């Protein structure tokens with residue numbers, strides 16, 4: 454089934470209201486699930502979002518022979534009960550970029566790993582050179598045949614190494630932090646990513662016996678400690694900062710009064726700062742964000758601003774597409790520079806079809822002139838984040854839009870249509886038979 458969403462837009466009105474809770478973060482839970490391979494005993498993960506990427510990761514782990522149990526709605530228990538198969542199931546690995554995170558713990562624990570080139574959203578070439586180079590530095594042997602990798606270690610052990618990442622990478626930082634925990638000796642990761650999911654994972658692993666220092670900074674030092682023990686401790690998945698940020702942008706454009714709960718506002722500081730500068734009335738509490746009295750503000754009274762995506766704590770590339778939709782509605786010219794992924798602005802041609810004034814300067818830079826009225830269209834969800842940006846654009850637009858291929862949206866956002874309906878969005882899912 455290839456589901457579609459049918460959205461009846463508000464035609465620029467700002468009538469959404471109520472509260473919407475943020476779910477656990479996809480990009481926090483996936484590395485946490487992979488970290489189960491570092492444990493002697495059962496790892497319990499709570500606040501798990503019910504999304505397809507979690508199912509894919511569970512499938513991969515099960516394929517390795519690991520036991521994955523969903524013990525209640527948002528709680529998983531993962532146990533490595535026997536020597537596992539170290540070859541990744543092709544289907545799931547090819548669909549999930551984050552399958553790469555499993556390579557580190559698998560290799561470090563069992564001495565070998567085989568996997569196809571990881572798939573995921575088409576937002577640029579997404580190479581894995583940092584991973585292959587890092588494993589070699591830790592003493593592994595890498596064999597590449599066509600689209601397949603086989604990595605092995607001598608005597609089933611990785612050794613510590615100093616790894617300088619020539620590009621800042623979130624998943625590479627997580628992968629090597631985990632692999633180094635089971636390696637012999639000390640590993641130093643330099644130019645590491647600073648995303649909050651990394652420190653949260655490191656803190657949890659440390660509470661279970663790991664020795665990781667400096668997570669959340671650019672230099673992380675890991676002393677190999679061997680297998681960890683959870684002894685009943687639970688990893689609680691962080692709230693999804695990208696979901697919180699997307700709801701905030703939706704609220705700024707289409708809500709009178711919206712309360713976003715169960716989030717960590719600190720993790721979206723950059724977006725809050727920008728939206729407030731642009732004129733959006735935002736109130737921040739400890740674990741919630743409110744857009745208040747926004748019905749009185751016209752979007753055209755909000756100011757345009759330039760955006761440059763950047764590693765955390767800069768402006769997240771995963772919020773770039775919803776922000777472009779925002780910029781089509783506010784007054785002035787804005788330049789958006791996507792610095793992380795080469796192919797992540799292609800969806801803008803569909804916003805142009807909806808009536809947006811967007812000029813592509815080059816594959817990584819666009820200029821947006823607003824405000825422009827958006828008209829409903831039939832759209833194909835191109836990737837997870839642009840897919841949700843299309844939903845936001847369809848809510849803002851006049852008329853009935855159809856967004857096809859919502860598989861991409863389901864990968865990362867749990868039951869998004871039901872949650873949006875609760876704040877007043879007219880959105881329905883239709884089930885289409887495969888052609």
Ligand code: EPU
Nearest residue numbers: 480551579580581582583584620621622623624793794837
């Ligand atoms: N890169 C390399 N070589 C590598 C790995 C990465 O050149 O071996 C480059 C990439 O091509 C890119 C840059 O490094 O230009 C940064 O990519 P990074 O590795 O940080 O991305 P990622 O770890 O694959 C994670 C998130 C992405 C998010 C990016 C950037 C997970 C599972 N995925 O991806 O999330 O966009 O960091 O913040 O954590 C999404 O959720 O929609 C998503 C794409």
